[in-house]
Amino acid sequence: MQRMNEEFTDHVDTWYRLAEEKATQYFASLYKQVMDKSYVPALTEDFQLWKSKHIQHSWLSFFSRGKRKPNSRDYHRYFQWLNYRGKLDDYLDRSVSYMYMRDLGKDMDSPDTKTRIKRLVADIKNQLIHSTATNRGDQPEYMSLNGLYRWGQKEGIETAVIWVIGKLKNVSSNIPKEMNAEHAQRKLIKIIIGVILHVMEEMDEGISPAERSRRLDEAIRLGYSYGLTYPFIDDLLDSGVLNEQEKEQYSQMIRTALLTGSVPELEEWVGNNKDLVYYVHSELREAFEYIKRHQRPETQNIFFEQSYVFFHSQDIDRVKDLSNANYTNEELYLPIILKSSSSRLIVRSVISAPMDEGFDHRTFCYGIYNQLADDFADMFDDMKDEAVTPYTYYLKYHTQRTDLINPFELYWAVISHLIHNVYHSDAKTREVILDRAINGLKRCKERIGIEKYNEIMEIFASGNPEFNRLVQHMVRKADDVDFFDKLLRDQMVINLKNSRTEKEDFYDTIKTVRQQINSMLHIPKHNGIKTMEQPLIDAANYSLEGDGKRIRPILTWVMGVNEYGLQASEIAPLLRSLEYMHTASLIFDDLPSQDNASTRRGRPTLHQVENIATAELTGLFLILRAIKEQSSLDHYNAKTVLALMQYSAEKTEEMCMGQAMDLQSKGKALTLDQLNMMCFYKTGIAFEASLIMPAILAEVKEPEIAALKKYAYHAGIAFQIKDDLLDMEGDLLILGKPTGKDVENNNSTFVSILGPDGARKEMWEHYCLAMEALKEMPRNIVFLKHLLNYMINRDR
Structure with a gap:
């Protein structure tokens, strides 16, 4: 163990430096596309191909009117409407495809991936149709404790399900009131589901029931162990629960664990959160040890490397001050490239999965797309909290700093890069990513109102008026761009x-x-x-x-x-x-x-x-x-x-x-x-x-x-x-x-x-x-x- 600790310490600077060099190269290529606006003609052509499936002619939409589209929050009627209109298969296909792209880092052009997506779509469709037929308006069966336990019985993993239900209950009761409890729980549950998906994706059809149960049991425990870092590291450090001295002591303890491979004993805690920190320390140490025990020797270094890159980039990002007008573009964007990619790369090492060809590259490039989309959605909350993100920083300083990259332009440059450079102009990739982008803008417009949305667009889209008119036309007119995971997210938050x-x-x-x-x-x-x-x-x-x-x-x-x-x-x-x-x-x-x-x-x-x-x-x-x-x-x-x-x-x-x-x-x-x-x-x-x-x-x-x-x-x-x-x-x-x-x-x-x-x-x-x-x-x-x-x- 001592030799391993020294090895971690010796290599830590190399880990971050190499990751930062890779992020710098990626950012430079994106920066060039923003500056020369090469993404605009590429995406304009993509939208021309894309819109035929999503924008109907007025005369066609008149004749295709049937039942009025219900609000997606009324999920039972919504699924019934999708099925009635023959849209449910496409809806689930783009939703599952997106999860395979985002969470599993898969290539959409792979025949094996297409087969697996088709099979999963059929399974989910059957469950949804059954659920909407038998449910009288309660929460969906797949979101209920009895639904979860019944799934556990079917898979022979009841003990793991009971264990994780107890763990989630304890986490919920220990989340301080200053934190967003529903948000923290949702992210933890999302990570657990993501790890289960990863593990299920790695299992062959010929696997024995006993081995399948063992791996799913392990996936639940690994998912919880990794997911626990979100409420009790990221969210806790981002919140105002801990004072500055407590944050420093807590951060140092986490850093020590990642550098040495073992969680240090909790010294006498100075502050008002002793009970909380003792609980969190105990849970995180148990989680850390569980993950470490289940690492193969060849993946252990990858796990610690990616975990350190994730934590350090998150830490760099966290301490930024919105009142500081001097951050460079690199200082704003490199940490989010690193934290968004490493958070997904960690999952593969957590479950000790073999890396398929191109996984690292796809995952590394994809992360910032998701991060920029999330930061756009959370922009107003972040402004209120005075948190530094590319959007909040640009909103505050764009009139003073002509050198600042417009994050909205960078977002479209990332999309173009993913479609054409990472996924090689694959039609399914173009479909899913553009669906997701337009859906995000539609949701934002609905959430904040047309007036405020237009005001924001005047700031972020002013540099490309013609391209923006095209995008906004899609936002107004395009249909069939909603996603199952967004519905699940909304429903989960409502249910919680x-x-x-x-x-x-x-x-x-x-x-x-x-x-x-x-x-x-x-x-x-x-x-x-x-x-x-x-x-x-x-x-x-x-x-x-x-x-x-x-x-x-x-x-x-x-x-x-x-x-x-x-x-x-x-x-x-x-x-x-x-x-x-x-x-x-x-x-x-x-x-x-x-x-x-x-x-x-x-x-x-x-x-x-x-x-x-x-x-x-x-x-x-x-x-x-x-x-x-x-x-x-x-x-x-x-x-x-x-x-x-x-x-x-x-x-x-x-x-x-x-x-x-x-x-x-x-x-x-x-x-x-x-x-x-x-x-x-x-x-x-x-x-x-x-x-x-x-x-x-x-x-x-x-x-x-x-x-x-x-x-x-x-x-x-x-x-x-x-x-x-x-x-x-x-x-x-x-x-x-x-x-x-x-x-x-x-x-x-x-x-x-x-x-x-x-x-x-x-x-x-x-x-x-x-x-x-x-x-x-x-x-x-x-x-x-x-x-x-x-x-x-x-x-x-």
Whole structure:
């Protein structure tokens, strides 16, 4: 290792110098095209060839009118419209071709590439058509957790999918509020998908299922490990979260890791972000070591070389100050050529893929095209943040500095260079790149408005008025230039924002309703109460006052009030009855004759505080109190209330059966079917009752009740599996009860039967089945989706 460290240090200057020389040569060739405007006649001819496919004659467009084109944000209707108009194949073909060009560095003229693109287009089309046919307006199946897990099952990589879902959850919860959380998550997910695409592209058709699964498992972990650098290096250093001293200390640590091949220990951190930096350091070190372990010896140097070039060029770019009017063109453009190309070259070394002929050259030349397009799209945000990009710098200094290259002109010179010099005038390349360029301008115009767009074009396109008129004509008139990945990006950002808002609403609802329920649970001692009843009421209140989650009555409140329009005050007796019944079951469950628990809800169990007999009587007292509460639902039809009470009694019997099965099973090895049945009777029935009882009061139809029961069955089992996992690996202080009780009591659990990994897979299977049950509901109940997410992600 020491020899390797010295080797890295010795070669670091050479790495960057050689890369910079290559970038300088590339920039010089682009600069020449801008100066002599040789790109203009070449692209003018390209557009003449291109426009015949994208601009219809007015009489033809009149006769081809059919269904009106929907907004792409309504993706279900949009895909249906594309398919109806016969445009879906072309739409997917240019989208997939672009990904092969941008992410995989492929030559569009290769017969093998054409075959692979055609096959992938067919696969995506089938999935989209199926998704739009079965989806009722929810987020696309391929963007949902259950869709991701189902894909993982199909590929035999469930463990990796569960792992990355957990990792993404932790990253999301650790992104500081000063950073754009959705943007950071989107980029991380995009990198993971990109690495998976790379790995899938490298696999031959004859690969065995086991080897395919192994490589995809590895791709997910490598993708996360590499992608983590975007939120926790690039975005973190670009944000205002760290002060200048912290940024310097953090940057030096990263630089040391790349130079020595090992992540240095985190010294005492000076600043306000200690917890964040410790988490980031731990995650990045784990990611760094994982990537390093999976490098072949012959690709390891390439990985460190490209990583250092990427970080150093990014670092040079980051410290630029917009108030400095003296940056040269080379200082503005060389770092972005280097960072944009090396970021893609790293991926190939990360997965240790062999370099195909021309890959390095195509990837090196392509990077700045993508970077200039992104910088154009982000230009106004960058100006607001006073970030230095070619566009922000030109906007500020173009009237003072006649030597500055116009980045918009350079963008078109890059496009011409790619089409004619890198991809050798290939027709598919011309089609895809011009589609992308016009699409970017269309999106910008739509986003900022015509007036502001024209104002910007007057600045950036003034040097080539005739060529600009041609371009703007295409922007106004051209059609069929949109891309699937842009739709996915927009939809992902919308989904992430919506999910965050819904999650906040979910927890706000839980907090608010929990407070309401807690305020109504206390059993009062009225004047004239019998002396012998007082100890039972005190004991009942002691058990009710614990730090309970109150999930069951909260769920009933949400379903009753928010979904079925029942009055909160009118169902208060039902809410009390559910918590009284649940608390009674916990009192019995904790007794020495059953689970013999010493702690419940963060406090000593009732039989520890009082005695066993008092605990037993208190449990019975609460059950009778629950029945009394149900019978006082006098705002509803008596026949409906009677049906509710009959249902409640039936479910209570089944819960007793479940507990009896649990007691009889102690010390015995259960089958999975037996365990499923037992835990549904013990746990799932309570969830079912929380859903069904307000539905009974609301007199909803049987199909909806059946869907609710199916959801409750699978949600209840998922909840119990999570409990079993927490009993094995949870934190006593967070849980509020001892861990390891299942092992101590020799209980059969999902963990003991399936092992930890198997239990997690089973939990996710029931999660998916519960989510799929919700699709059978006539209404979209967002709360139930987030409740399910809470169940499997909770830490108590």
